[in-house]
Amino acid sequence: MQAGIFKVCLVVVTAIVNHPLLFPNENMTLLANDEQIIQKMREREENLRSQQLQLEQLLSSVENKEENKDETNSDPKEEEPPWDFWSALSMIIFLMIEIWRQDFQDGNSQALNKEEDDLPFIGNHCQGVSLPNKAVLAIFYEQYIRVITHDVAKTREFVEGFADDLLESLRSVCNRDADMEVEDNMCVGSTYENWRVNRPLTCDLIVPFAPPEPYQFKCQPWVANQSIPPDKQGCGTIQVCGPGDEARSCVCDKTKLGEDMVCLLHNPTNKKTDNREIDLLCSKNTNLLDTHQVMKWFQSAVTKAWGKISHKYDFDLSFSHLDSPGALRVKFRSGKIISFNITPVVQFEDTDLYFISHFPSSPVSHDLSHTHWVLSFAVYEKRFLKNIAKHLPMNSCHLSCLQIMSFLHSKQCHITGTSGLSTYHLKTVLMHLILARPFTDWDVVMLEERLRDMFKSLEKCLLEKRLHHFMVGNPKLPQFVNLPEDFQYAEPLNLFRPFVLNRELYHNTLVMFYEMLRNATVLINEYSLNLPALPVNK
Structure with a gap:
């Protein structure tokens, strides 16, 4: 009797230890979309399952010996429930726990799938969306950007x-x-x-x-x-x-x-x-x-x-x-x-x-x-952009890229509302990209390519939830910036840290970004005057 009760308790405890997801409130910090963590948890589950089987076999052998000993010493009138009864009861409890856990995981999986369905472009790295070609971008810049900045x-x-x-x-x-x-x-x-x-x-x-x-x-x-x-x-x-x-x-x-x-x-x-x-x-x-x-x-x-x-x-x-x-x-x-x-x-x-x-x-x-x-760091950032322009080709397209991105961001915010993405983030992505590419790549004829690079870099930072501050802890910072060493050699500062702490803000920002990407061509064509019918780049 005591051995049977002990076995039931052991199986229940083992099942609970083996399936920590029974306590969702204690696991809210787990990122459901982190495949590495999930893989490690699966390996740990298999390991614990094998240990559980070994314990059951060992316990079964010990109980068999105890039952044989009890049969020789006990009163024949006293009858205990057979060993199969306790095994069946243990198996029923274990199956109930397993079904409950599977239902919980299925619920989470459905929630995650629903979340992913809201982000149709995620993981495409901007490849599935066509941006305006060079001719359209040039006309848009001349007819809209220059018009509103001439005064x-x-x-x-x-x-x-x-x-x-x-x-x-x-x-x-x-x-x-x-x-x-x-x-x-x-x-x-x-x-x-x-x-x-x-x-x-x-x-x-x-x-x-x-x-x-x-x-x-x-x-x-x-x-x-x-x-x-x-x-x-x-x-x-x-x-x-x-x-x-x-x-x-x-x-x-x-x-x-x-x-x-x-x-x-x-x-x-x-x-x-x-x-x-x-x-x-x-x-x-x-x-x-x-x-x-x-x-x-x-x-x-x-x-x-x-x-x-x-x-x-x-x-x-x-x-x-x-x-x-x-x-x-x-x-x-x-x-x-x-x-x-x-x-x-x-x-x-x-x-x-x-x-x-x-x-x-x-x-x-x-x-x-x-x-x-x-x-x-506004004064240092202004100094960087002013001095780096001397090293870039004449009529460089770096500010044009930032202006177009800022325009698209502003219009999209009017459509979907504000999010965690700001124009300062766009400016930071540009400054990092300037130092990451050869200066000759910023010629005015490369506007379309550099604009696509900005979208790719921004998407990568959003998916990783990591965008380092351009000034703090940046070893590539040019000497002419003259930033104090305490800040230049400090730990990098993550501007996207709020996305790690606020899941809802992160989700809304991703939705806004992919909507902005999808609407880029439409918005540019809409705000361009008398655009001719130009072929799209193949």
């Missing part, structure tokens, strides 16, 4: 002049002893890199700011601060250091001053402002700079600055988005509108790296806390 120079000239005047007015309305100090603006982004095509043509400017003396900012990027979690890679924190923290960097600590000499910074009689009067824009109960507080301060300061100079201009100025304090829109009496972004940033040491509260081209991320700032 970029005038727009940039106006925005830069007006931004200088607005910031000068902002400095005049701020208290220099108790408010943040605003420096000169810098022009970055797609408009100044000559590849923006989306209307309206929006200029992006960044404005460094610093706290009043004797305070200073201490920036800690993720490469230097081990306390920043992995999901905050690419970010950092900014501490606001007071006079006590700054003393260690003053020369008066290292040099003996004469009796008639005092430190102008630490002289107790030289107190510009009571500390309580200074709004340092920190997060509550911390000394960390708060992105939300900075945005509120900057929006208020811009409003005051415009009120002081509005009488000089014959147009209206308003905020485009309340979540972006520097997203401004100028509306002339003629109805013409010019949009631009002025975003406050904090400079990282003496480099061209800047901590930014959010990127103007993207919505404010709610995944980040108010004390985490995103590190912007």
Whole structure:
């Protein structure tokens, strides 16, 4: 009796161990489409199954000996259920578990098949979709891209002049002893890199700011601060250091001053402002700079600055988005509108790296806390594209590829909605591709081939859920970029990490990408004027 019960328990436990998929909640991290993992699990299952058979044989032999011994010593009136009864019961339990597991796997398989059915082009590596040929692309570029970008120079000239005047007015309305100090603006982004095509043509400017003396900012990027979690890679924190923290960097600590000499910074009689009067824009109960507080301060300061100079201009100025304090829109009496972004940033040491509260081209991320700032490489990226153009053939097609991809992405987003794919990802793919191919391959006559290469590279990155940041941890980065070594030799930063963590976002992005690929020819033909009937490349 005891041996039979023991056997039933042993078989049940063995079946459970042999089939861990009975607990789906504990296996949610398994990627169902990972064939290597599934193959390893199958091998492990076969191994455990063979061990189970060996245990059953060993147990059967032991029980036979025990039964023979019991028959000689037990009362003949007492009868036990035969051994076959326990074997049959064990087999029934085992079969029920096996059927349940198969049903579970079939359900998952159907869900996965349904998911794959939504992605008809997956695995084709862009081979099954025809892109417009050279002639169509050339006509489209001349009749659409050049038409909407011909007035970029005038727009940039106006925005830069007006931004200088607005910031000068902002400095005049701020208290220099108790408010943040605003420096000169810098022009970055797609408009100044000559590849923006989306209307309206929006200029992006960044404005460094610093706290009043004797305070200073201490920036800690993720490469230097081990306390920043992995999901905050690419970010950092900014501490606001007071006079006590700054003393260690003053020369008066290292040099003996004469009796008639005092430190102008630490002289107790030289107190510009009571500390309580200074709004340092920190997060509550911390000394960390708060992105939300900075945005509120900057929006208020811009409003005051415009009120002081509005009488000089014959147009209206308003905020485009309340979540972006520097997203401004100028509306002339003629109805013409010019949009631009002025975003406050904090400079990282003496480099061209800047901590930014959010990127103007993207919505404010709610995944980040108010004390985490995103590190912007915009100045270095602008320098790379400007200098690499000197090594490429005249009238290179690299920016044309990015413009066409950006156009297709924008139109597809209007059809299917936004996804996890942004124009910054497209720009990153292009920059990697420029260094991966010979410079001579970027001649203007190779536009179709390079455009297809961009689609292939982007598809490969999406399927692998891995797109490395172009600047961080890139050993191929040219010397003229002059990126700080801590970032150039850091661990590569995966821009597609959100796809690993968010399955729904990844699925929607893949659907959008393949729809964009499928609609490429239709959209280009639709937005081209008077296209002749041209044969498709064979």
